[in-house]
Amino acid sequence: MTEEDYSDSYIEGLLASVKTVAIVGASPKNVRPSYFVVKYLISKGYEVFPVNPGHAGRDICGARTYGSLADIPDPIDMVDIFRSSEAALQITKDALELNPLPKIIWMQLTIRNEEAATLARKKNVQVVMNRCPKIEYARLSGEIGWAGVASRKISARKPKLAKGFQRYGLS
Amino acid sequence: MKNDEPGFSTLAVHAGTKPDPVTGARATPIYQTTAYVFDDADQAASLFGLQAFGNIYTRITNPTTAALEEKVAMLEGGTAALAVASGHAAQFGVFHTLLTPGDEFIASNKLYGGSINQFNHSFKSFGWNVNWVDMDDIGAVRAAVTAKTKAIFAESIANPGGVVTDLEAVAKVAEDAGIPFIVDNTMATPYLCKPFEYGANIVVHSLTKFMGGHGNSMGGAIVDGGNFDWSATDKYPFLSQPRPEYQGIAIHETFGDFGFAIACRVLGLRDLGAAISPFNSFQILTGIETLPLRMEKHCQNALEVAKFLEAHKAVEWVQYAGLESNAYHKLADKYLKNGFGSVYSFGLKGGYEAGVNLVSSVELFSHLANLGDTRSLIIHPASTTHRQLTDDQKVAAGAGPDVVRVSIGIEDAKDIIADLDQALSL
Numbered sequence: 001m002t003e004e005d006y007s008d009s010y011i012e013g014l015l016a017s018v019k020t021v022a023i024v025g026a027s028p029k030n031v032r033p034s035y036f037v038v039k040y041l042i043s044k045g046y047e048v049f050p051v052n053p054g055h056a057g058r059d060i061c062g063a064r065t066y067g068s069l070a071d072i073p074d075p076i077d078m079v080d081i082f083r084s085s086e087a088a089l090q091i092t093k094d095a096l097e098l099n100p101l102p103k104i105i106w107m108q109l110t111i112r113n114e115e116a117a118t119l120a121r122k123k124n125v126q127v128v129m130n131r132c133p134k135i136e137y138a139r140l141s142g143e144i145g146w147a148g149v150a151s152r153k154i155s156a157r158k159p160k161l162a163k164g165f166q167r168y169g170l171s
Numbered sequence: 172m173k174n175d176e177p178g179f180s181t182l183a184v185h186a187g188t189k190p191d192p193v194t195g196a197r198a199t200p201i202y203q204t205t206a207y208v209f210d211d212a213d214q215a216a217s218l219f220g221l222q223a224f225g226n227i228y229t230r231i232t233n234p235t236t237a238a239l240e241e242k243v244a245m246l247e248g249g250t251a252a253l254a255v256a257s258g259h260a261a262q263f264g265v266f267h268t269l270l271t272p273g274d275e276f277i278a279s280n281k282l283y284g285g286s287i288n289q290f291n292h293s294f295k296s297f298g299w300n301v302n303w304v305d306m307d308d309i310g311a312v313r314a315a316v317t318a319k320t321k322a323i324f325a326e327s328i329a330n331p332g333g334v335v336t337d338l339e340a341v342a343k344v345a346e347d348a349g350i351p352f353i354v355d356n357t358m359a360t361p362y363l364c365k366p367f368e369y370g371a372n373i374v375v376h377s378l379t380k381f382m383g384g385h386g387n388s389m390g391g392a393i394v395d396g397g398n399f400d401w402s403a404t405d406k407y408p409f410l411s412q413p414r415p416e417y418q419g420i421a422i423h424e425t426f427g428d429f430g431f432a433i434a435c436r437v438l439g440l441r442d443l444g445a446a447i448s449p450f451n452s453f454q455i456l457t458g459i460e461t462l463p464l465r466m467e468k469h470c471q472n473a474l475e476v477a478k479f480l481e482a483h484k485a486v487e488w489v490q491y492a493g494l495e496s497n498a499y500h501k502l503a504d505k506y507l508k509n510g511f512g513s514v515y516s517f518g519l520k521g522g523y524e525a526g527v528n529l530v531s532s533v534e535l536f537s538h539l540a541n542l543g544d545t546r547s548l549i550i551h552p553a554s555t556t557h558r559q560l561t562d563d564q565k566v567a568a569g570a571g572p573d574v575v576r577v578s579i580g581i582e583d584a585k586d587i588i589a590d591l592d593q594a595l596s597l
Contacts, residue, residue: 031419036222043214043223109427132427143224145187146232148240148436149251149429154177154185159192164210166225168192 006128008153012140014104014126015133016170018077019047022069022102024091025082026050028060033108033132034082038063040134044162044169049076069094078104080133085113092116096123108132141168179246179362180463187241188456201453202234221417221425221437231441235449239456243382243392244432246361246459247374250397251432253440254390254452258357258377259289260445261391264435265353265373266322267443268409272298275319279306279336280567281329284557286355287568305567309340316348321406323350327366327506328358330542331552331569331576333490333515335502342370350406351399357381357543358514362466363507372399373431378455380543384465388454390447393435397428409434416441463509465545465581470510472587473579479588480517485525485595487573491515513579514542516552516569523572526551530575532594535586542578547587549577 021041027034039061042048049072050060056067066072069079069091079095079102081088088107095102096119105120107113107129117127138144139151142159146166162169177185188199207226209215217223226232236254244252255261270276278290280303290301304315306325323345325336338354345352351372356364360381366374376382378390401410401423410430413419416438423430440446470493477491492503493511503511519525529549530538536549540556550556557570565571579587 030220030222031413031417033425036425039217039222043217135427138224142189145241146224146226146234146237147251147429148232148237148244148253148432150186150241150244150249152245154182155189156185156197158190158195161192164214165208166210166214 006131008140011128011131011136012170014078014128015137015140018103020049020074020076021046021078021080021133022049022051022066022072022076022095023080023082024051024069026052026055026060026065027082028052028055028058028065035060037080037082037108037132037134040137043167044137047074049074069098075100076102078102078106078133080106080108081111082108083111085111088113089116092120096120096125101125104128106131106133109135137170141170143168182242182245183362183462184460186245187238187243199235199238199453199456201449202229203449204233205229221420221433229449230444230446231436233446233449233452235456236447236452239378239390239447239452239459240392242456242459243376243378244394246462247356247394248361248365248367249374249394249432251429252392252394253432253435254378254392254447255440256391256445256447257389258355258375258379258391259285260443261375261377261393262286262289262355263293263443263445264439265375265393266294266299267439268431268435269321269351269407270297270299271408273300273319274298274321275300275302275317276322276324277302277304277312277315277320278323279325279329280304280564281306281334281569282326282355283330283357284552284560284568284570287564288559306336306341307334309337309344312341313344313347316344316350320348321350322353323348324353324355326355326358327364328492328512328514329569330358330514331516331556331574333492333497333499333512334569335492335499335506337502338364338366338369338371338506345372346370349404358512359507360462360466362463363470363509363512367396367398369506372396379541381466381469382462382543383455383458384462384543384545385454385458386541386544386546388451388458390451390455393432395429395432397431399431401430409438414438466510468581469513469579472581472584473513473515474511475584476577476579476587476591477515480591483592483595485520487518487520489515489517490569491517514576516574516576518571518573519575521573523553526573526575527554528597529594532597533590534593535582535590536577536594542576544578545581547577547580547582547590549575552576
């Protein structure tokens with residue numbers, strides 16, 4: 001399966017199957033895309049573990065930051081990589097050393113590493129490349145349409161409202 | 172694994188318009204509100220910081236308008252859209268995002284007269300300098316590119332002449348120059364032509380015309396093709412550079428392939444203010460649902476009327492790409508699916524006077540300055556829409572003294588023809 005072929009149901013299934021997400025390369029700066037993703041995923045109920053050696057021990061959006069994946073005390077369902085395509089290989093290798101194994105290796109928009117993807121798939125770990133989980137969640141829930149962005153989805157069913165104003169969830 | 176793509180008519184009805192999540196209302200409600208209550212202070216901060224999707228103030232986003240935006244984006248095959256108050260506002264928004272004072276852009280010399288005015292006068296006062304080019308000559312387009320050129324602009328079917336632009340050839344010039352190609356797709360609508368399929372990067376619309384289709388609501392749209400790398404150079408600082416308006420967010424890096432539409436919204440519309448009314452968005456949404464049906468009838472009627480005019484003794488020529496005799500018929504065959512549009516011009520043997528006489532003698536046709544209405548419309552551009560242009564510009568724009576422009580409606584063709592026949596024989 002190439003990155004262009006991820007179906008909506010595949011992505012939605014993945015996002016619905018995870019509870020804990022490690023975000024490698026998360027920034028404490030509130031204008032960086034990685035910060036946006038940490039904040040958004042927390043607001044959607046995920047337990048987020050930022051990974052950033054330069055910021056270890058401090059908080060990003062109230063979540064404790066770790067120096068490496070191995071330092072995280074809880075089992076991680078999904079590793080989201082906010083680093084370069086080259087760096088994604090070593091991060092994937094580190095992720096595949098975790099016990100228990102993560103279910104998903106996710107590489108952000110513009111990040112692709114086929115070698116890393118092959119290693120992960122060999123261990124039955126699902127791979128997503130060149131996508132943003134925030135954009136995908138917002139697209140599949142319908143929230144992204146509030147900004148005039150094409151969800152590429154049509155439905156005559158009532159959208160699923162999440163708690164509070166202006167919040168959608170996944171069905 | 173790939174999702175099945177719904178067809179155009181299905182998208183026209185359903186895209187962007189899910190049932191209302193609270194009431195279950197099936198038609199998209201008119202959210203006639205200026206502002207939106209925040210969930211809490213943190214959500215408010217997230218919205219203002221562009222960290223979350225959601226509504227703050229109807230000048231920037233509105234749920235009724237958002238449904239329209241998503242529908243237009245999906246019909247064009249773009250990544251996102253921004254709806255604004257008019258087609259002119261859409262053009263202003265696009266160039267405001269692309270250009271800084273001293274920059275240049277290339278535009279086809281066959282454009283809607285209002286756009287020629289906008290580019291020649293208002294834009295010049297911002298220091299945005301237009302270079303007019305005859306796009307029938309691709310060599311001339313290529314030769315007009317300078318180090319300061321930031322974009323190329325054309326209409327897919329040009330108003331009023333019925334000229335068809337060689338989109339692929341112009342897109343190639345833009346691609347080679349590393350600049351975006353902007354196409355005004357108002358006259359064709361995505362039902363006839365999807366410019367992104369031919370390499371365009373941005374599409375603009377006057378939704379007032381065929382998209383809304385009933386001549387009752389002003390609106391415009393900017394559609395992001397999601398196919399231009401804004402960060403490849405530093406030519407487009409609104410997209411590629413950290414923005415002081417948002418504490419240093421770089422829009423393209425943050426929003427990826429829908430960054431252009433976001434930039435037009437949060438850097439353009441937010442400050443320029445040409446927002447569309449939610450009521451107009453609702454009217455246009457309703458209109459678009461029947462776009463394919465209306466366009467079929469418009470195009471069918473237009474061809475029948477063009478054939479009638481071509482054979483009429485008072486008519487010197489008919490400039491309609493649907494006629495096999497037309498110079499643009501080959502290009503039209505390539506770029507226009509499902510029909511050739513319903514706006515075109517013809518020349519009267521009797522010149523300026525005959526033009527004025529015709530628009531004064533019709534009964535069914537409405538004499539007014541619009542197009543893309545259910546009703547058949549007629550105008551004499553030299554005395555109205557193109558009046559401000561010099562004589563040379565008028566001729567270059569296809570609006571010489573003998574020219575009459577029609578926008579053929581969806582009445583019965585026999586009645587349209589009978590009206591023209593009686594008026595031409597007076």
